[in-house]
Amino acid sequence: MLSNNLEFKKLLLLHGKDRRKQSMETEFNNLPNSISHIESKIEIENATIASATQELRSLETESNSLENEINSLSEQIVRQKNKQLEVKKNEEYQALENEIAGLIDQQSQKEDDHIKILLKLDDAKETSKIAESKICEKVKLLEADRKNLSEKGTELKSEIDRLKSEIEETTSGIDEELLHGYARTKKVVSRPPYIAPLEEQKCSGCNLRVSNDVVSSVLVEQKLTHCDQCGRIVYFER
Ligand SMILES: [Zn+2]
Numbered sequence: 060m061l062s063n064n065l066e067f068k069k070l071l072l073l074h075g076k077d078r079r080k081q082s083m084e085t086e087f088n089n090l091p092n093s094i095s096h097i098e099s100k101i102e103i104e105n106a107t108i109a110s111a112t113q114e115l116r117s118l119e120t121e122s123n124s125l126e127n128e129i130n131s132l133s134e135q136i137v138r139q140k141n142k143q144l145e146v147k148k149n150e151e152y153q154a155l156e157n158e159i160a161g162l163i164d165q166q167s168q169k170e171d172d173h174i175k176i177l178l179k180l181d182d183a184k185e186t187s188k189i190a191e192s193k194i195c196e197k198v199k200l201l202e203a204d205r206k207n208l209s210e211k212g213t214e215l216k217s218e219i220d221r222l223k224s225e226i227e228e229t230t231s232g233i234d235e236e237l238l239h240g241y242a243r244t245k246k247v248v249s250r251p252p253y254i255a256p257l258e259e260q261k262c263s264g265c266n267l268r269v270s271n272d273v274v275s276s277v278l279v280e281q282k283l284t285h286c287d288q289c290g291r292i293v294y295f296e297r
Pocket residue numbers: 262263264265266267286287288289290291
């Protein structure tokens with residue numbers, strides 16, 4: 060079958076549309092995967108922000124509780140000092156003095172701890188501010204990607220629908236026997252193309268050399284001919 064045969068030209072046209080539709084369908088079917096891949100990336104970024112926020116909160120809580128402890132120690136110190144003013148016995152006075160010294164020690168230890176926490180808190184705030192703005196940028200980009208993909212899905216869907224109706228139209232104008240041969244080829248050949256031109260004596264679908272019978276069937280008998288290696292429909296482009 061030669062490519063200048065009108066019926067065969069229609070079949071080639073159908074083949075082209077079929078292949079376009081198949082590759083779009085593959086792309087369309089892969090979209091949910093790509094979208095969920097992006098969504099899991101967004102989730103990871105958001106979780107990073109959440110854990111940084113969590114760390115800040117726990118430092119803040121720690122700082123508040125230290126502050127409360129320090130205040131309560133101050134109150135205890137004032138109370139014991141007031142008591143000291145009222146005691147008469149020297150040993151009672153001395154006992155209070157020791158107690159007060161212990162409280163002051165505790166207080167100064169807590170104050171040191173508090174300062175360490177405040178420094179950590181400052182660092183954590185700074186780091187989380189920088190990280191958060193970087194992550195927000197990333198998330199924005201990822202969200203834009205996701206939007207693009209879902210728009211792409213809509214485009215592909217309408218393009219596939221358009222091709223389907225074009226394929227129907229093209230099919231209705233083609234000889235039954237040719238269509239039957241084409242449909243059978245599509246079942247036999249595992250992947251496109253289903254129709255491949257012969258180059259020299261090689262099938263361009265499988266790159267293997269076809270027999271002289273195949274060449275003569277195409278050139279002389281001008282029949283619908285299959286590659287004797289891969290089963291694709293073969294023809295000469297001239
Ligand atoms: Zn072949």
